[in-house]
Amino acid sequence: MTNKLGCIGGGQMGEALIKGILQSGLYPKEQIVVADPDADRRQFLEQTYSVATSGNSADVWLTSDTVILAVKPQVMGRLLRRDKDHVSERHLIITIAAGLPLSFYNDCLNARAYRIIRVMPNTPALVLEGASALSGNENVTATDLQQAIGIFNSVGKAIVVAEEYLDAVTGLSGSGPAYVFTFTEAMIDAGVKCGLPRNVAEALTLQTILGSVNLLRQSGEHPAVQRARVTSPGGTTIAGLHVLERAGFSGIIIDAVEAATRRSLELGGKR
Ligand SMILES: NC(=O)C1=CN([C@@H]2O[C@H](COP(=O)(O)OP(=O)(O)OC[C@H]3O[C@@H](n4cnc5c(N)ncnc54)[C@H](OP(=O)(O)O)[C@@H]3O)[C@@H](O)[C@H]2O)C=CC1
Ligand SMILES: O=C(O)[C@@H]1CCC=N1
Numbered sequence: 704m705t706n707k708l709g710c711i712g713g714g715q716m717g718e719a720l721i722k723g724i725l726q727s728g729l730y731p732k733e734q735i736v737v738a739d740p741d742a743d744r745r746q747f748l749e750q751t752y753s754v755a756t757s758g759n760s761a762d763v764w765l766t767s768d769t770v771i772l773a774v775k776p777q778v779m780g781r782l783l784r785r786d787k788d789h790v791s792e793r794h795l796i797i798t799i800a801a802g803l804p805l806s807f808y809n810d811c812l813n814a815r816a817y818r819i820i821r822v823m824p825n826t827p828a829l830v831l832e833g834a835s836a837l838s839g840n841e842n843v844t845a846t847d848l849q850q851a852i853g854i855f856n857s858v859g860k861a862i863v864v865a866e867e868y869l870d871a872v873t874g875l876s877g878s879g880p881a882y883v884f885t886f887t888e889a890m891i892d893a894g895v896k897c898g899l900p901r902n903v904a905e906a907l908t909l910q911t912i913l914g915s916v917n918l919l920r921q922s923g924e925h926p927a928v929q930r931a932r933v934t935s936p937g938g939t940t941i942a943g944l945h946v947l948e949r950a951g952f953s954g955i956i957i958d959a960v961e962a963a964t965r966r967s968l969e970l971g972g973k974r
Pocket of ligand 2: 878
């Protein structure tokens with residue numbers, strides 16, 4: 704047992720997980736190694752997080768018992784077929800790639816006995832507020848699952864789901880931060896359009912979103928109940944909500960999550 708955590712792919716999500724894991728203290732920097740082909744990227748990761756890096760993913764398999772696969776789904780097959788001689792039963796393989804089913808990994812590695820956990824995290828892991836759902840294959844033990852839950856709980860909240868749900872998770876919470884950022888940007892612009900200085904619009908928008916989420920969490924009430932409390936008869940809110948619903952706001956959000964879920968299924972070759 705080396706107890707090292709390896710990450711193959713030091714891009715947006717690899718970095719988010721490393722930063723979050725270091726911040727949480729789950730692994731010290733000495734126990735983390737990251738592989739990425741881009742020398743500038745490796746230098747950035749070394750300088751920013753003081754972790755070891757390598758341009759060759761084989762180094763990660765050699766030094767680590769737990770390996771997070773954080774490369775794009777489109778390059779995963781090539782990577783696994785190239786690295787398969789370095790992979791063994793001692794590895795706990797954790798993949799965060801969108802769409803690719805657990806069966807894909809065993810097919811690429813020509814093996815049935817590997818312990819593989821598929822996870823869909825999201826970028827708020829950077830600030831320890833990530834949302835992750837995960838599912839393991841038939842070889843995964845309760846200890847493996849606890850280890851993966853520990854890693855993703857260290858950067859937010861992790862839940863175990865049946866694998867069949869992971870494409871919908873990808874469409875909802877994996878891609879979700881992008882919808883929230885788009886909504887946030889639109890709210891800020893709306894404040895500016897209505898005459899607020901940009902910094903005022905930004906501060907009010909961020910606090911409104913944060914406060915609304917905390918209110919939902921702490922009250923435990925359905926969003927519709929809280930929405931009704933904001934909406935005075937004949938008042939301002941109903942005027943705004945009328946415009947949102949006439950434009951199909953709820954339907955657009957549902958369509959977006961459904962489209963992203965469909966794309967995840969496509970990436971996995973299911974449609
Ligand atoms: N971004 C997100 O919000 C989320 C992403 N994911 C999943 O995480 C994975 C990574 O996504 P993301 O971080 O956004 O993508 P990025 O493109 O930012 O990161 C992928 C990194 O992997 C590197 N890479 C490519 N080939 C290899 C290789 N053979 N060995 C080691 N590293 C390699 C890439 O280098 P180079 O660019 O030089 O090729 C790049 O730095 C994807 O599978 C995605 O589906 C999951 C949840 C959320
Ligand atoms: O856009 C993507 O494909 C990845 C997966 C979920 C979030 N980002």
